[in-house]
Amino acid sequence: MKGKNTQKNELLSWIVVLFLGLMIAFICKEYVFSPVVVNGASMSPTYEDEDVIIVSKISKIQRFDHIVFRAPDEEDNYIKRVIGLPGDTIEMKDDVLIVNGKKYDEPYVKRDSDSEKRVTENFTLEQLTGEKTVPDGYVFVMGDNRLKSYDSRHFGFIPIDDIYGESKVRIYPLNSIKIILNPYEQ
Template identity: 75%
Template sequence: MKGNNIRKELLSWFFVFVSGITIALICREYIFSPVVVNGASMSPTYENEDVIIVSKISKIQRFDHIVFKAPYEDEYYIKRVIGLPGDTVEMKDDVLIINGKEFEEPYVKRNAEYQIRMTENFTLEDLTGEKKVPDGYIFVLGDNRLNSYDSRHYGLIPIEDVFGESKLRIYPLQNMKYFSNPYE
């Protein structure tokens, strides 16, 4: 009888362990996943080697931070969504203009002392040949405009290449932060 109780207890613990691992793997595969930031293209929002949690079930909106498959490399990039399908995008005198409306960009670190233009003038058509972001695509920019390889260089990103939206920085611990859209 005693051996039978031990066997039941071990089977119970084994079931709990296997269930926990299964739930964790399902969550990581379909709901959220940790990602390590590589590079400085999103500075000061993210720094190199920050660890973030990416939601795989979020609806992508303008100004969200997304992780996506890099166009010409076997890695992932993190950038900010600027243009959604149907949007016109323009940068004029360091002012972002989407669908004719000017937007402040508090997340772009500006250096008032040197008065350097952070982003060159462009229109979506200049960069991609498209007047509006086509269906199934998005236009992205890094927050560190002087040091970001983004849609200004490789064009539009297929929405199907989006891995997910960054929701939470978990490392370094002193910089832990939940991210929400600044225009919601």
């Protein structure tokens, strides 16, 4: 009799451990972090098509972070770089980003080194959106591959509530595993 009870207890303990493991994994995926597959070339060279990233759902979003959000015009998610936060003014002049009057170098933007061709057209936030500043509850985003990116220059502001999370780690392809850092916080 003792052998049957021991086997039963062993089986029950395995079931409990597996159940708890699955519950922890589910909670983490739903509320803490989740894998996402990058689709398209709009963030090249930072991310390539079919890269797999880990997205933090609990990060505080800051300027120049990479975010995944619900696309404004389809069922997909997009990944883009946050350029403007609520209250920011944004301007692009002669391929130089100006946020709140401060010029930023953009080393992450895909440029053709053999050409002097501009990759980002001149604009002001007001010209694109009719707003002088990014409204409360919204962000302004652009892709790193400016010539191929469908972003806030085309569809406007992204509601902060539509942000799925911030990219933290690229885990695939294996030869490109990388912790993602904000270029202005390093």
